[in-house]
Amino acid sequence: MAEHILLRHRDIPDLHKLDVYLQHGGYEAFKKVVTTMTPQQVIDEVKASGLRGRGGAGFPTGLKWGFLSKDFPRYVTANSDESEPGTFKDREILEKNPHQFFEGVMICAFAAQANVAYNYMRGEFWDIAMRLDKVLAELRERGFLGKNLFGANYSLDIHNHLGAGAYICGEESALLESIEGKLGQPRLKPPFPADKGLYNKPTIVNNTETLTNVPMIIARGAAWYKTMGTEKSPGPKVFCLSGHVKNPGNYELPLGATFRHLIYELGGGPPSGLKVKAILTAGASSTVLTGGDDILDTPMDYESVAAKGGALGSASIIVLDESVDMAWLTLKTSRFFKHESCGKCTPCREGTYWMLNILERLNRHEAKKADVDLLNNVASQIAGKCLCPLGEFSVAPVLSSLKQFRADFDGHAKDAKKPAPAAARPAARPAPKAKEAAPAAD
Amino acid sequence: MLAEKYRSEIETLLAKYPPEQKRSAVMPLLYLAQKEYGYVTEAAMAEVGELCGISPTQVAGVVGFYTLYHDHRGGQRYVQICTDLPCALRGAEKFAEVLCQNLGVKMGETTQDGEFTVEEVMCLAGCDKAPMFQVQDVDGIHYHESESPEKPMTVAQALAILEGYKRKK
Numbered sequence: 018m019a020e021h022i023l024l025r026h027r028d029i030p031d032l033h034k035l036d037v038y039l040q041h042g043g044y045e046a047f048k049k050v051v052t053t054m055t056p057q058q059v060i061d062e063v064k065a066s067g068l069r070g071r072g073g074a075g076f077p078t079g080l081k082w083g084f085l086s087k088d089f090p091r092y093v094t095a096n097s098d099e100s101e102p103g104t105f106k107d108r109e110i111l112e113k114n115p116h117q118f119f120e121g122v123m124i125c126a127f128a129a130q131a132n133v134a135y136n137y138m139r140g141e142f143w144d145i146a147m148r149l150d151k152v153l154a155e156l157r158e159r160g161f162l163g164k165n166l167f168g169a170n171y172s173l174d175i176h177n178h179l180g181a182g183a184y185i186c187g188e189e190s191a192l193l194e195s196i197e198g199k200l201g202q203p204r205l206k207p208p209f210p211a212d213k214g215l216y217n218k219p220t221i222v223n224n225t226e227t228l229t230n231v232p233m234i235i236a237r238g239a240a241w242y243k244t245m246g247t248e249k250s251p252g253p254k255v256f257c258l259s260g261h262v263k264n265p266g267n268y269e270l271p272l273g274a275t276f277r278h279l280i281y282e283l284g285g286g287p288p289s290g291l292k293v294k295a296i297l298t299a300g301a302s303s304t305v306l307t308g309g310d311d312i313l314d315t316p317m318d319y320e321s322v323a324a325k326g327g328a329l330g331s332a333s334i335i336v337l338d339e340s341v342d343m344a345w346l347t348l349k350t351s352r353f354f355k356h357e358s359c360g361k362c363t364p365c366r367e368g369t370y371w372m373l374n375i376l377e378r379l380n381r382h383e384a385k386k387a388d389v390d391l392l393n394n395v396a397s398q399i400a401g402k403c404l405c406p407l408g409e410f411s412v413a414p415v416l417s418s419l420k421q422f423r424a425d426f427d428g429h430a431k432d433a434k435k436p437a438p439a440a441a442r443p444a445a446r447p448a449p450k451a452k453e454a455a456p457a458a459d
Numbered sequence: 460m461l462a463e464k465y466r467s468e469i470e471t472l473l474a475k476y477p478p479e480q481k482r483s484a485v486m487p488l489l490y491l492a493q494k495e496y497g498y499v500t501e502a503a504m505a506e507v508g509e510l511c512g513i514s515p516t517q518v519a520g521v522v523g524f525y526t527l528y529h530d531h532r533g534g535q536r537y538v539q540i541c542t543d544l545p546c547a548l549r550g551a552e553k554f555a556e557v558l559c560q561n562l563g564v565k566m567g568e569t570t571q572d573g574e575f576t577v578e579e580v581m582c583l584a585g586c587d588k589a590p591m592f593q594v595q596d597v598d599g600i601h602y603h604e605s606e607s608p609e610k611p612m613t614v615a616q617a618l619a620i621l622e623g624y625k626r627k628k
Contacts, residue, residue, distance in 0.1 A: 099584050100581070100582060102543045102582035102584070102586070103544065103547055103586050104584060104586075105585060105586050105587060107584075108585075128534055140525070140527045140600065141527070141584070141593060141600055141602075143599040144601060146600065149598070176475040176476075178483075178486070180485075180488065180525070181486055181489070181490075181525035181526070181527040182525050182527040183524065183525050183526065184581065195486070197480070197482060197483055198480075198482035198483045198486065198511065198513070198521070200520055200521065200524040201524065205484070216480055225575070257586065257587075258587070259549075259586035259587055259589075260544075260545055260548040260549075262610065263547075264588035264608060265549075266587045276584070297544075300582075301543075301582075323624075335544060335545055335548070337548070341548075346544070349544040349547060350544065353543060353544070353582070356581055358583065359524075389479040447562070
């Protein structure tokens with residue numbers, strides 16, 4: 018892509034500074050909606066752009082904005098909780114291109130006719146939050162936040178709210194509970210946040226990257242936006258590339274670019290020279306896809322990845338080369354979900370515990386082949402029975418790995434016919450030792 | 460007492476939320492309590508509860524739920540190393556092991572001089588800069604990451620960073 022739309026700071030130095038942002042058309046889109054458009058016109062434009070939620074679900078953004086019930090006051094909440102393993106895109110936006118993000122929040126708030134918006138960040142983004150508090154203070158000082166903006170009858174303020182280390186707060190209703198000062202546990206839906214959200218009032222919760230798309234859609238129009246990406250998945254997307262690649266990092270590409278392009282042409286492929294064994298597309302929450310040509314040539318958009326049995330999710334592409342043992346991989350993902358389960362619903366709380374228990378025993382060669390069947394059984398019983406997606410996410414890597422790489426699991430069983438494979442984890446990268454710079458990625 | 464010492468900070472915090480929703484300030488108030496007392500003491504839970512109109516038990520629930528609040532005294536600061544999947548694929552488990560050896564602790568323990576409690580943590584959104592860790596002290600949370608994939612952080616560099624924290628005190 019010649020021009021960055023979301024990671025514009027890569028083209029424009031110091032874009033995080035207000036004056037630089039203003040020099041490049043900053044806050045013109047917000048001014049335009051407040052002074053010349055109705056909320057419905059804004060919603061219609063976003064609908065027409067085909068923008069879909071970038072946090073994972075891919076839900077059409079304009080449609081979400083149009084669902085608000087008639088009650089007031091209303092709230093807008095940006096979801097900057099970014100905690101999915103392998104996801105680090107919102108962080109780059111918040112650090113380097115915060116004004117475009119905040120302008121997106123403002124336009125969304127105007128569309129919702131909300132006068133207060135919150136930016137919920139994971140607690141670990143402490144240093145970013147300190148900087149963004151200053152950004153918001155400057156915006157108030159310079160008249161981009163406050164009462165009667167641009168002389169119009171519209172007022173808005175935005176506040177940062179820091180979480181304190183809980184993956185589940187990325188789930189929208191848990192996020193709202195957390196802002197309300199409660200445990201971050203998901204609510205039973207319906208009612209959805211559009212009807213009863215923050216403080217029981219109509220609320221829009223959008224991902225940070227999603228909102229960062231909005232100013233450009235307003236400034237340049239929905240028709241321009243649809244020239245990027247595919248028909249059903251238009252626009253640019255930030256792909257987070259990590260794991261076994263030479264060049265990990267964020268890559269902004271149109272939706273529909275192939276895995277091969279990202280992993281090999283941009284990422285440089287596995288440094289080991291080994292083939293790609295498997296790909297996680299949505300961080301730890303992924304249905305594992307194999308690294309075959311069929312998958313590598315698949316376009317990375319919501320429909321194409323779903324057609325292969327996976328989900329694009331937040332587009333957190335974790336690459337695994339052939340040295341990776343899937344019994345170890347699922348131990349890591351299960352450890353994550355067991356730790357992050359909020360404990361509210363039984364299938365998730367108990368199920369993630371037992372999946373981890375079996376996988377720990379299996380990885381220590383203390384389990385039998387029958388335990389691999391038990392793992393399959395436990396995972397299958399969690400699926401479809403949880404209050405929120407976390408429990409469903411926890412079984413996706415386990416069930417898909419069992420289906421496609423069963424031998425990796427059976428090989429660890431103490432009653433396995435063949436001896437257990439020597440490598441119980443990825444082929445050792447040279448460990449960085451004290452006083453010695455050992456390359457980790459080669 | 461928080462209410463006297465941090466009067467203006469507390470007013471600013473409460474003003475972010477609707478007047479009848481003081482409870483929303485519980486999380487920022489808990490960070491303030493940690494800053495003042497080093498960890499969230501029982502007395503602090505009562506103070507925070509009073510400031511935002513909920514019971515000490517409700518405050519304790521929040522403290523227990525979120526991993527960045529501590530209800531007992533640990534080291535002067537927490538060294539939290541990411542060993543989650545993407546970092547582990549780039550050598551973070553070994554990095555954590557060697558760092559612990561150099562500090563003379565097992566994972567989860569506090570160094571003998573009481574300076575650092577070392578913990579493994581889940582993904583910190585620094586996957587392309589592995590290995591990486593964060594340091595949490597009373598003033599906040601700071602990231603320390605590898606310069607680039609070609610220049611991953613060494614244990615020696617990590618130890619030097621930690622020495623810097625000791626001097627800062």
